[in-house]
Amino acid sequence: xxxxxxxxxxxxxxxxxxxxxxxxxxxxxxxxxxxxxxxxxxxxxxxxxxxxxxxxxxxxxxxxxxxxxxxxxxxxxxxxxxxxxxxxxxxxxxxxxxxxxxxxxxxxxxxxxxxxxxxxxxxxxxxxxxxxxxxxxxxxxxxxxxxxxxxxxxxxxxxxxxxxxxxxxxxxxxxxxxxxxxxxxxxxxxxxxxxxxxxxxxxxxxxxxxxxxxxxxxxxxxxxxxxxxxxxxxxxxxxxxxxxxxxxxxxxxxxxxxxxxxxxxxxxxxxxxxxxxxxxxxxxxxxxxxxxxxxxxxxxxxxxxxxxxxxxxxxxxxxxxxxxxxxxxxxxxxxxxxxxxxxxxxxxxxxxxxxxxxxxxxxxxxxxxxxxxxxxxxxxxxxxxxxxxxxxxxxxxxxxxxxxxxxxxx
Amino acid sequence: xxxxxxxxxxxxxxxxxxxxxxxxxxxxxxxxxxxxxxxxxxxxxxxxxxxxxxxxxxxxxxxxxxxxxxxxxxxxxxxxxxxxxxxxxxxxxxxxxxxxxxxxxxxxxxxxxxxxxxxxxxxxxxxxxxxxxxxxxxxxxxxxxxxxxxxxxxxxxxxxxxxxxxxxxxxxxxxxxxxxxxxxxxxxxxxxxxxxxxxxxxxxxxxxxxxxxxxxxxxxxxxxxxxxxxxxxxxxxxxxxxxxxxxxxxxxxxxxxxxxxxxxxxxxxxxxxxxxxxxxxxxxxxxxxxxxxxxxxxxxxxxxxxxxxxxxxxxxxxxxxxxxxxxxxxxxxxxxxxxxxxxxxxxxxxxxxxxxxxxxxxxxxxxxxxxxxxxxxxxxxxxxxxxxxxxxxxxxxxxxxxxxxxxxxx
Numbered sequence: 001x002x003x004x005x006x007x008x009x010x011x012x013x014x015x016x017x018x019x020x021x022x023x024x025x026x027x028x029x030x031x032x033x034x035x036x037x038x039x040x041x042x043x044x045x046x047x048x049x050x051x052x053x054x055x056x057x058x059x060x061x062x063x064x065x066x067x068x069x070x071x072x073x074x075x076x077x078x079x080x081x082x083x084x085x086x087x088x089x090x091x092x093x094x095x096x097x098x099x100x101x102x103x104x105x106x107x108x109x110x111x112x113x114x115x116x117x118x119x120x121x122x123x124x125x126x127x128x129x130x131x132x133x134x135x136x137x138x139x140x141x142x143x144x145x146x147x148x149x150x151x152x153x154x155x156x157x158x159x160x161x162x163x164x165x166x167x168x169x170x171x172x173x174x175x176x177x178x179x180x181x182x183x184x185x186x187x188x189x190x191x192x193x194x195x196x197x198x199x200x201x202x203x204x205x206x207x208x209x210x211x212x213x214x215x216x217x218x219x220x221x222x223x224x225x226x227x228x229x230x231x232x233x234x235x236x237x238x239x240x241x242x243x244x245x246x247x248x249x250x251x252x253x254x255x256x257x258x259x260x261x262x263x264x265x266x267x268x269x270x271x272x273x274x275x276x277x278x279x280x281x282x283x284x285x286x287x288x289x290x291x292x293x294x295x296x297x298x299x300x301x302x303x304x305x306x307x308x309x310x311x312x313x314x315x316x317x318x319x320x321x322x323x324x325x326x327x328x329x330x331x332x333x334x335x336x337x338x339x340x341x342x343x344x345x346x347x348x349x350x351x352x353x354x355x356x357x358x359x360x361x362x363x364x365x366x367x368x369x370x371x372x373x374x375x376x377x378x379x380x381x382x383x384x385x386x387x388x389x390x391x392x393x394x395x396x397x398x399x400x401x402x403x404x405x406x407x408x409x410x
Numbered sequence: 411x412x413x414x415x416x417x418x419x420x421x422x423x424x425x426x427x428x429x430x431x432x433x434x435x436x437x438x439x440x441x442x443x444x445x446x447x448x449x450x451x452x453x454x455x456x457x458x459x460x461x462x463x464x465x466x467x468x469x470x471x472x473x474x475x476x477x478x479x480x481x482x483x484x485x486x487x488x489x490x491x492x493x494x495x496x497x498x499x500x501x502x503x504x505x506x507x508x509x510x511x512x513x514x515x516x517x518x519x520x521x522x523x524x525x526x527x528x529x530x531x532x533x534x535x536x537x538x539x540x541x542x543x544x545x546x547x548x549x550x551x552x553x554x555x556x557x558x559x560x561x562x563x564x565x566x567x568x569x570x571x572x573x574x575x576x577x578x579x580x581x582x583x584x585x586x587x588x589x590x591x592x593x594x595x596x597x598x599x600x601x602x603x604x605x606x607x608x609x610x611x612x613x614x615x616x617x618x619x620x621x622x623x624x625x626x627x628x629x630x631x632x633x634x635x636x637x638x639x640x641x642x643x644x645x646x647x648x649x650x651x652x653x654x655x656x657x658x659x660x661x662x663x664x665x666x667x668x669x670x671x672x673x674x675x676x677x678x679x680x681x682x683x684x685x686x687x688x689x690x691x692x693x694x695x696x697x698x699x700x701x702x703x704x705x706x707x708x709x710x711x712x713x714x715x716x717x718x719x720x721x722x723x724x725x726x727x728x729x730x731x732x733x734x735x736x737x738x739x740x741x742x743x744x745x746x747x748x749x750x751x752x753x754x755x756x757x758x759x760x761x762x763x764x765x766x767x768x769x770x771x772x773x774x775x776x777x778x779x780x781x782x783x784x785x786x787x788x789x790x791x792x793x794x795x796x797x798x799x800x801x802x803x804x805x806x807x808x809x810x811x812x813x814x815x816x817x818x819x820x
Contacts, residue, residue, distance in 0.1 A: 024467045037471040045462050048691065052455050056638060057434040061447040061769065069638055098660040098686035099509060106548075122672065127661035127686055130674040134659055138516075138548035147672060221687070228466055228479055228690035248658075249544055250508040251537035260774060262532065262557060264540040276508035276537055277631070280638035281458065282689035359470065364670055 001318050002311070007379035010311075016296055016304055016374050023225075023376040029357040030381045030388070035171075035199060035338045035371030036361055038225030038289070047288030051281055063280075070252075072283045073274050077233060079290050080224075083298060084197060084216065085207035086235050092270045093220065093286060094278040097198060097232040098131050099248065100217040103273055104234065105135040105163065106247025108192050108215060109143060111240075112162035115191070119156055120165045122147040123172065128196055132165055135247070153182065157189035164191055168206075169199035169336035172363045174328040176204055176336045180211035187212065198222060201233070203305065203337035203373075205298040208235055215240070223337065223373060226286030234273055241269050250275035292375055304374035305337045308382055312339050312370065315386040323393060327367065338371040352392040358385045411728050412721070417789035420721075426706055426714055426784050433635075433786040439767040440791045440798070445581075445609060445748045445781030446771055448635030448699070457698030461691055473690075480662075482693045483684050487643060489700045490634075493708060494607060494626065495617035496645050502680045503630065503696060504688040507608060507642040508541050509658065510627040511575070513683055514644065515545040516657025518573045518602045518625060519553060521650075525572035525601070532557040535581050538606055542575055545657070563592065567599035574601055578616075579609035579746035582773045584738040586614055586746045590621035597622065608632060611643070613715065613747035613783075615708040618645055625650070633747065633783060636696030644683055651679050660685035702785055714784035715747045718792055722749050722780065725796040733803060737777065748781040762802040768795045 011017055022041045025031055031039060055067040063069050077091035084091070094100075105118070120132055129147065136143040148156050150166060157164075164186045169176045179195060186193045197218030200206055202225075208216055214237055220230030236244065246266065251257045253274040255265045266272035313326055316339075324341035343349055343366060350362040360370045370385070421427055432451045435441055441449060465477040474480050487501035494501070504510075515528070530542055539557065546553040558566050560576060567574075574596045579586045589605060596603045607628030610616055612635075618626055624647055630640030646654065656676065661667045663684040665675045676682035723736055726749075734751035753759055753776060760772040770780045780795070 024463075026468060026470075031470060033471045037466075037474075039470060040462055040467045045459075048458065048462060049455075051638075052450055052458060052695075053434075056447075057450045058436060060436075060441060060449060061443045061771065062764075063638070064447075095509070096505070096660070096686040096688065099505070099658065102658055125661070126664070126670050126672060126674075129672050130659040130661065130664070131685075133674070134657060138550065138657065140548065228461075228473070229687035229692075230689060247544060247548065248509065248512055249540040250506070251535070251540065254536070254540070258774070260536050262536060262539050264543070275541075276506040277639035278506065279640060279689050279692035279695075281695050282639075282692040285462075285689075285691050354472075359472075361471065364668070 002315060002383070004380060004383050007311070007383040010307070010379040014304065014379070016300060017378070019292060019295060020376045020378065022292060025376060029359060030385045031359050032370040032372065032385060033359045033361050034225070034373035035222055035369065037221055037228055038223060038373065039376065040227065041225060041289060041292065043291040044227065044285050044288035047284045048281060051284040056280070069280050072280060073278060074271055076283055076287055076290070077270065079287070080233055083201055083206070083293065084235060085209050087209060087238060089269050090238055091233055091235050092273060093231050093233045093283060094274055095232055096229065097196070097217055097219045098127050100232050100234040101128060101165070101194070101196065102131050102135050103246055103248055104194050104215045104217060105132055105165070107244040108163045108194060109135070109139045110245060111192060111243070113141070115160050115162035116141070116143050117161045118143060118145045118163045118165060119153065119161055120145060120147055121150040121167065123150065123170060124167050125171050125196070125198065128165065128167060150177070154185060157185065157191065159190060161189060161191040163194060165194040165196065167196040167198060169203065171199050172367050172369070173340050174336045174338040176200070176334050179206070179213065183211045183213055199336055199338070205302050208237070213237065220286045224286065225289040227282070227289070230286050231278055231282050234270070236270050236273065246273050246275070248275050252276055296375070301374045305372055306332050306335070308372040308374060308377065308379065309335060309337065309339050311379060311382050312372065312386065315383060316341065316389070319386055319390045320393060337373065338369055341368045341370070342366050343368060349392060352395065353388060356388045356392060358388045412725060412793070414790060414793050417721070417793040420717070420789035424714065424789070426710060427788070429702060429705060430786045430788065432702060435786060439769060440795045441769050442780040442782065442795060443769045443771050444635070444783035445632055445779065447631055447638055448633060448783065449786065450637065451635060451699060451702065453701040454635070454637065454695050454698035457694045458691060461694040466690070479690050482690060483688060484681055486693060486697055486700070487680065489697070490643055493611055493616070493703065494645060495619050497619060497648060499679050500648055501643055501645050502683060503641050503643045503693060504684055505642055506639070507606070507627055507629045508537050510642050510644040511538060511604070511606065512541050512545050513656055513658050514604050514625040514627060515542055515573065515575070517654040518604060519545070519549045520655060521602060521653070522572035523551070525570050526551070526553050527571045528553060528555045528573045528575060529558055529563065529566055529571055530555060530575045531560040531577065533560065533580060533582065534577050535606070535608065538575065538577065560587070564595060567595065567601065569600060571599060571601040573604060575604045575606065577606040577608060579613065581609050582777050582779070583750050584746045584748040586610070586744050589616070589623065593621045593623055609746055609748070615712050618647070623647065630696045634696065635699040637692070637699070640696050641688055641692050644680070646680050646683065656683050656685070658685050662686055706785070711784045715782055716742050716745070718782040718784060718787065718789065719745060719747065719749050721789060721792050722782065722796065725793060726751065726799070729796055729800045730803060747783065748779055751778045751780070752776050753778060759802060762805065763798060766798045766802060768798045
């Protein structure tokens, strides 16, 4: 069985270990909820206060030009682009994920005017489903959203499908989909592909260029650690730029925003998908959070992520055999950076864990989610988390659940 | 003629004078651009860092509940409501102004299904016009945006007009429209009224309840000093709530956001107009900025604003007779909190003024804008600003403009 010493040795050899000190974490707390909200880092604090004190404080309105605020959505987009395998000029950062998906749905549907169906996953995050449906209703022609079992996508693809929208890593199960393969099959059916990277960006290596993805969007507050409600990001492949209309246009996406023209003329490139002034303070937080990626790579992060999720699954099965169903795929190719454990008492288990300083979360009806973020978590944290899970399962409140908890090997 | 001593006496008697120390302003600079971007205040810095250090830093994901993040859009809406004469539960803060206008246009058009026209002002801010047009196009029936001369509104109102959208204070001229009178005439024609308060909120007293306004939206970064690209606010009169659909729905506007239901069911009240997680850091900045209103009222601010704009106009006419056309109405009832001066060399004049530490801005083709924000400006600032304008007009670069500059009385 795996010991805590084994885990300590893994930490001693971990090239990412020094990054932990950049983050603010509570003593004696193991934070396994970075898949919901990443923690604050020193560079976030520094960058936000630089905007407050210098750019806004001293530069005031001049900073729209002098500090480059006008270009922040695309500058941050270019900083973020390598994390998803995009090229410079293909990504922007602004708004929230739901608005960015709205823009991409509206723009995409105009590119397949003869088709009337948008396919999405019945297990998708609900906000995606609400906005897809709303934008279908406003497409200017009859367009229907169809929610399907994603494993039956191939059977649902036909020449009436305009667009497929899928979340790349399932927010409940942590299953990662085959981006390249699915995109290829969607294209073969003549449809377009929009990926939601909410649980992928910063979590798993992504190659939108290699996978020939049309459109994507993701959020800044999970594995990118940009803060609660951080601005989201949008990807539009270069070959689509100039051909699409932003369905929610605003002055900052105009070719000449300061000419105050009454006729909308889109800016060149991905800038056309900017609507109006995003919060510069919110962008600054995400900007600071992206600094960490100058000290590592998605490849290093992925290697540690897989080692951590493997370790967690192994420890759970050693210490708590048969107690939980491990919902997350064991196949590395199908795994995001979280592990989902199914248990009928999941809600109560998570509440007890939080009281004992292991922060995971619960997703209805029976999923305990644990996110593993290699930038600030240690292998001993994984060990200690499983010890505390075992301790919770041994406690009085779960005695009526029949299972065996093995003794820890420390 | 008015002397600097006269102005100093006004400052000595000014009840708002102590508020100035809350704001960060540059030495020897007179900031007359708060109508574009208000300055940072101590309470903004304090509140943003409280979120970074405590709520996000220590509370992490728990703060969505424990620190009340889930309720921030409506809590801040309730804080802001008195500034526009709204009741608790009628205002929310989130997103950007353009998105909020999009939501209100979409929702309003469904309430007048037999009508096909949206009227707006040809002098409106261009972003309003772009988004109105975009939402008309997606109304699900033929709806046309018609841009009109707002002074001819009565002639344009007929039984095909579904909605009128007007910006209450003109961003170029500073003219303030008759909110109650126009709203009444729009209602008499059977249409609905949406006001844009971008240049009104925090600048002039507003009474949406008394004026029976249907919908309104405004921005947080001008006279509300919430920071560059601050979240915007939306007003929906109580009697409309529950009857409208949010055309850009998201999970935070759902009745049960954590039930992850695939069918959208709107939350009660104005919460239904929230889409997805707004930036909590951006909201914190606006929250801090609103603290100043606990120490004053719109009535006090309005009285000083009118005194300052009166003073500025008088000084400009005394010192620079015939040099500028004063575009802003002299009638107090028609004046916002800025003064617009027309001059064919307006662009160069503003550039020279900025070099001399008077920060105004230019709006094409020939408008010099000067915003007067009583929370942090002094009457001597008004005097000194006009002195520097006179100095610029006397300088070599403007010698070819024929005019007389009278000697200052200091």
